[in-house]
Amino acid sequence: MGALASDQRARVRVVREPPPADPGADDAIVRSVRQFAHRQLDPLKLDREGRIPPEVLDGLRQLGVFGLTLPEAHGGVGASLSLATRVIAALAETDRSVATTVGLHLGLGSRGLVRYGDPALQAELLPGLASGAMVAAFATTEPGAGSDLSKLLTRVTAAGGELVVNGEKAYVTNGGLAGVVTVTAASPGDGSLERGMAMIAIPTATKGVTRGAEERKLGLRASSTTAFHFDEAKVPRRHLLGDPSTGKAQLEHCLAWGRTLMSAGCLGAATAALARAREHVAFRRQFGRTLGEQPVVRGQLAASTVRLEAMDALVAAAAAQDDDAALHRWSVSAKVFCSEEGTFVIDTAVQLHGAAGFLENSGMPLMLRDVRVTRIFEGANDVLLTHAGALELQNPVQLGGLPEPARLLAERVARRVARLRAQLGVRAFRRPELLHQLGQVVVWRDAVVAGCRRIGDPAWQRVLGREASAAVRAAERRLHPADDLARVLGGAR
Amino acid sequence: MTITPDANWEARMLELIAEVSVMKVEQIRPEHRLREDLGMDSVCSLELISMLAEEFGLDISVEEAAGVTTVAAAIAMARRHLLAGAVPVAAARSA
Numbered sequence: 001m002g003a004l005a006s007d008q009r010a011r012v013r014v015v016r017e018p019p020p021a022d023p024g025a026d027d028a029i030v031r032s033v034r035q036f037a038h039r040q041l042d043p044l045k046l047d048r049e050g051r052i053p054p055e056v057l058d059g060l061r062q063l064g065v066f067g068l069t070l071p072e073a074h075g076g077v078g079a080s081l082s083l084a085t086r087v088i089a090a091l092a093e094t095d096r097s098v099a100t101t102v103g104l105h106l107g108l109g110s111r112g113l114v115r116y117g118d119p120a121l122q123a124e125l126l127p128g129l130a131s132g133a134m135v136a137a138f139a140t141t142e143p144g145a146g147s148d149l150s151k152l153l154t155r156v157t158a159a160g161g162e163l164v165v166n167g168e169k170a171y172v173t174n175g176g177l178a179g180v181v182t183v184t185a186a187s188p189g190d191g192s193l194e195r196g197m198a199m200i201a202i203p204t205a206t207k208g209v210t211r212g213a214e215e216r217k218l219g220l221r222a223s224s225t226t227a228f229h230f231d232e233a234k235v236p237r238r239h240l241l242g243d244p245s246t247g248k249a250q251l252e253h254c255l256a257w258g259r260t261l262m263s264a265g266c267l268g269a270a271t272a273a274l275a276r277a278r279e280h281v282a283f284r285r286q287f288g289r290t291l292g293e294q295p296v297v298r299g300q301l302a303a304s305t306v307r308l309e310a311m312d313a314l315v316a317a318a319a320a321q322d323d324d325a326a327l328h329r330w331s332v333s334a335k336v337f338c339s340e341e342g343t344f345v346i347d348t349a350v351q352l353h354g355a356a357g358f359l360e361n362s363g364m365p366l367m368l369r370d371v372r373v374t375r376i377f378e379g380a381n382d383v384l385l386t387h388a389g390a391l392e393l394q395n396p397v398q399l400g401g402l403p404e405p406a407r408l409l410a411e412r413v414a415r416r417v418a419r420l421r422a423q424l425g426v427r428a429f430r431r432p433e434l435l436h437q438l439g440q441v442v443v444w445r446d447a448v449v450a451g452c453r454r455i456g457d458p459a460w461q462r463v464l465g466r467e468a469s470a471a472v473r474a475a476e477r478r479l480h481p482a483d484d485l486a487r488v489l490g491g492a493r
Numbered sequence: 494m495t496i497t498p499d500a501n502w503e504a505r506m507l508e509l510i511a512e513v514s515v516m517k518v519e520q521i522r523p524e525h526r527l528r529e530d531l532g533m534d535s536v537c538s539l540e541l542i543s544m545l546a547e548e549f550g551l552d553i554s555v556e557e558a559a560g561v562t563t564v565a566a567a568i569a570m571a572r573r574h575l576l577a578g579a580v581p582v583a584a585a586r587s588a
Binding site for chain 2: 196197246247248249252387390391393394395421425426427428429430
């Protein structure tokens with residue numbers, strides 16, 4: 001591993017010159033990753049085999065992507081979240097499983113260690129992670145607990161100079177590849193530990209750590225997903241990442257990175273899907289002209305095009321936030337918007353391919369299967385929408401100087417917040433259905449604001465504005481009175 | 494029956510706080526800060542005040558709730574509202 005690591009550092013240095021602050025260097029990194037993915041990755045084969053073969057992992061190591069956001073002092077490239085989103089999008093243009101594997105390693109897998117890790121622990125683990133000799137994973141979801149991070153059953157206690165971890169984690173992306181996994185656990189205040197929520201970096205070779213079998217999945221089949229079981233797994237105290245008393249904020253920082261990088265994966269996949277749809281409709285003729293000349297098809301392409309640009313702008317806006325609270329908010333909107341609208345773009349692309357889009361060999365079904373989970377993992381969208389609504393209600397965002405479509409949505413959000421505050425006061429926080437609905441307007445507002453800030457063309461802004469307005473109205477119509485729900489669900493018809 | 498500020502409703506409040514925090518009810522003390530000590534984020538602490546408002550039938554604005562950062566402050570706020578008008582439990586529950 002030592003020889004490999006130093007060899008990797010040499011390669012990374014090559015990739016890094018000229019320095020990454022130079023946008024030209026960033027562009028070169030993104031270009032080389034895109035080229036690698038295009039030449040070396042065969043998504044249908046990866047999907048069939050259900051794993052990333054060793055030679056592809058080696059290629060990714062040589063490319064230096066595993067060290068992209070890891071500190072230079074430990075053999076990484078020290079790149080920003082912004083550059084990382086561009087690299088993940090470039091990978092996802094060709095293969096979503098590989099993009100997910102690398103994105104998870106850079107974000108949730110290693111972020112806690114990079115930002116909160118003890119220096120001695122960093123020196124021990126980061127060089128291997130930076131070279132890709134070791135892959136990182138992140139384990140928080142528990143069987144049966146889903147997205148509720150406040151009720152962790154996994155426990156960490158202090159015994160002597162060690163931490164002892166007990167519990168079970170499910171759906172761990174990169175589980176089968178991982179050499180180290182960051183685990184969230186409740187720390188109940190035993191010993192000298194602070195109470196709270198802790199993140200602990202646990203090498204997977206630790207005694208008491210058991211890995212479950214590879215899960216069989218709808219999509220992202222070449223990426224690894226396993227469960228983990230921790231039975232009196234002991235690690236030295238320095239494996240505790242940061243301070244458990246502020247563990248939730250630290251966890252939120254890592255989750256925000258994860259959401260932003262996942263959003264970038266949606267962006268890359270949707271970019272590829274739309275490009276292929278455009279190519280298809282440019283050649284396929286029906287009723288005497290190409291599909292691309294049919295008004296209905298043009299409308300669908302435009303709806304996808306404005307969404308894609310808005311996704312791009314939203315991911316860039318999220319990744320550019322230095323402040324944790326701002327990163328948190330933007331990453332929530334980016335995650336929900338990019339997964340929902342990425343699905344829309346890919347589904348539209350399948351539709352525009354006609355029957356050919358239903359055949360696995362076209363590659364379109366794989367894109368559809370791969371995108372499905374993005375609305376579920378990294379915080380299920382319905383949970384995040386409710387959260388986005390709660391954040392807005394708590395602390396409404398003030399936006400000025402917006403172009404018309406963005407201004408209209410911002411006003412809609414503001415009116416809704418004012419009404420909820422006046423009618424329900426603090427009790428509105430116990431009305432998830434109202435927060436969820438507010439969240440949908442918030443997410444579209446953020447997408448339209450980011451999109452309109454980037455693209456000044458009034459026609460483009462109008463099309464996005466109309467798409468947003470239609471989506472928001474649809475969401476509003478879906479809010480049914482509780483009495484109606486009770487009758488429908490109670491079978492009293 | 495009406496709720497009045499006595500030891501019983503304080504005990505119920507602590508139960509509710511324990512429900513959304515990472516601590517057991519017997520560990521919670523008045524000086525605990527909702528965020529730093531009890532592991533809540535800002536939205537979570539507002540959800541807690543919201544639960545208290547529902548449980549005891551209190552009308553509390555978002556602004557007032559946002560100013561509450563400790564267990565003692567939450568109890569004081571609830572006491573203030575309860576003393577302003579004792580509310581029948583049944584009415585509070587169905588509100």
